Amino acid sequence: MTRQREQFFQFYEDDFGLSALAGKLASATAPDVVQALESAAEVAADCEGEGAMDLGTDIRYLLDSGLPDETLRAAWLAATHERFDPADFGTDLHGWLTRLAELYPSRPRKRPQVYWPSPPHPEFAEEELREAVVAEIRAAAPELRRALAHSGAGGALPSTVPEALEAIAGQADGETGLRLFLRILKVWAVPVGKEQYDRLMELTSEVGYPGPLVYDGLDIQWLPLDPTRRDRSGDFGISVLSERFATYWEEPTVREAVALAATFDNTAETPGTAAALLFEDAVRLLNSPLSADTLTTLWLAVSDRGLDIDQIDIDGRDWLRLIADVSEERLRDVAPSYTPVVGPVRTALTQPVLEAIDEATPDLATRTVSAHRLGIPGAAAVDAVREVVTHADPDLGYRLFLRLLNVLSVPLTTNQYAGYLALGERFGYGASHVPDVIEHLTYEN
Structure with missing residues (x-):
């Protein structure tokens, strides 16, 4: 299976797929399976049902990756702020993902009708994307571990979350790993330096993500305000x-x-x-x-x-x-x-x-x-x-x-x-x- 390269900002205004589902569960209070499935349905319904395609694709990449359950569980619990652990409801992470996959099977995207040609989206080789995402995960790992340790995270061990993200990005799918990484940075309030933020914006622009998917909720360590600095690309x-x-x-x-x-x-x-x-x-x-x-x-x-x-x-x-x-x-x-x-x-x-x-x-x-x-x-x-x-x-x-x-x-x-x-x-x-x-x-x- 190959993920379709899209200009995702044409479909979504913010997060989508499995990372969006994790975000919904992270903001919920003690969600149970029924609430989790309702949240999944909301994610799937996004963009007139196109959300189901990306949710299903994310899930299939993880299931087909061959990664052990403890790896997927560490990333999932971190992304949901430990609010929804399938083990509490009698199943492991693979079992939970399999249940979602049955509801939202991976499928080709339904092409929307367009009335004018859109410029082709440049190809971003999967291997290049994976390497770039893994590099950003490693750059943020020290701050991520500190944030997890400071919060007293329980189920998702601080020492395993960065490695779990690396495994997902490097062995399952670069885009899924990137969005889960961003979700984890947000839910654990991990401080992100301006240089890394700029790299993340450039990287997500390459894969066509909407800007809010990166910066909304991200703890960016802004430089002191200085009108002589020219960080914008356009007029001012x-x-x-x-x-x-x-x-x-x-x-x-x-x-x-x-x-x-x-x-x-x-x-x-x-x-x-x-x-x-x-x-x-x-x-x-x-x-x-x-x-x-x-x-x-x-x-x-x-x-x-x-x-x-x-x-x-x-x-x-x-x-x-x-x-x-x-x-x-x-x-x-x-x-x-x-x-x-x-x-x-x-x-x-x-x-x-x-x-x-x-x-x-x-x-x-x-x-x-x-x-x-x-x-x-x-x-x-x-x-x-x-x-x-x-x-x-x-x-x-x-x-x-x-x-x-x-x-x-x-x-x-x-x-x-x-x-x-x-x-x-x-x-x-x-x-x-x-x-x-x-x-x-x-x-x-």
Whole structure:
């Protein structure tokens, strides 16, 4: 039997299969066999019944692995937080799994009807996956043993759980072993360092897992909040806020929309990072000599008039103060020990950014932002961006310049695009930052 390689995030929002069943039992109070079977039925019913396929596949891999009952039992008891031991109900682990296998036999997945082609999911060789999962289990083993010992775990001996997980991942199935490993880390509150967390996110992305399957409930040891660190792959700060307002937003009030944006920490970032970056951008502009009119023009241009602050009697400085205030509120909630700061400006890149803007100015100046309604001349918009670069921050100015290229749909040559990518790398932007904003503007696209 070969497990179908899937983009599992297309089917599930969180955990699935045997690890999801273990999670349900771990959160239950003294579940009996009837409750355990009801939980299995809930897992099987997920995704219009597709959950049964993955539950059955997980079970079949364990039964066919030839692993001894004590190995499977150690991992199972750890994954269920010792809440459900089949031995208490007159059967061993193989007997319990066999009963589940009769209810949920392994079968091919029913392919959902799709209306557009989806990119092929890259193959991740089973042997490569097994080695990667075993390596992560070994990396976490010391902390896992400490957590088990500290909790006074009984049936699942602390010294055998990591070895049991290794055996499942290495000899039964890499994916089943990976999900059981993550479940055990969560139910025993095992601290996971940032470096291992990043590796786990990359690994689970390779096999197409939904993000919450990894980070929801995981005790991640986050690094201190530092807005100079670039852990996210895409845009950030006021430039991404402007993009949010340029597209669809449905919050009842403007303040609530900003508050929601301030919560959008990337999965790789310390909680509070999005708010810290918004705060820093807003304060840089507030501390600059740019006039309220210039700041108003700037916002209206880069947001493509997605929020007409000039039509609701908010000038550019009032708008920035609101952004800064909301960001501070978020930081007080999620990172109370952090003191918002504004770091030094990297003026060394001012000239390269100005040169990029000057090169694009002829194309920008002939266009109009929101030409269909209360248009803003492209020349005025690019002048406002140039002032940000010169008098506030070339990093922020460059991000707003990229946004303006997007808003005005300026066509780019492949050489121009390559230059913008290279400048983004000098600022330390994430891999998808520049592509997400302007790649579609290149001639080849």
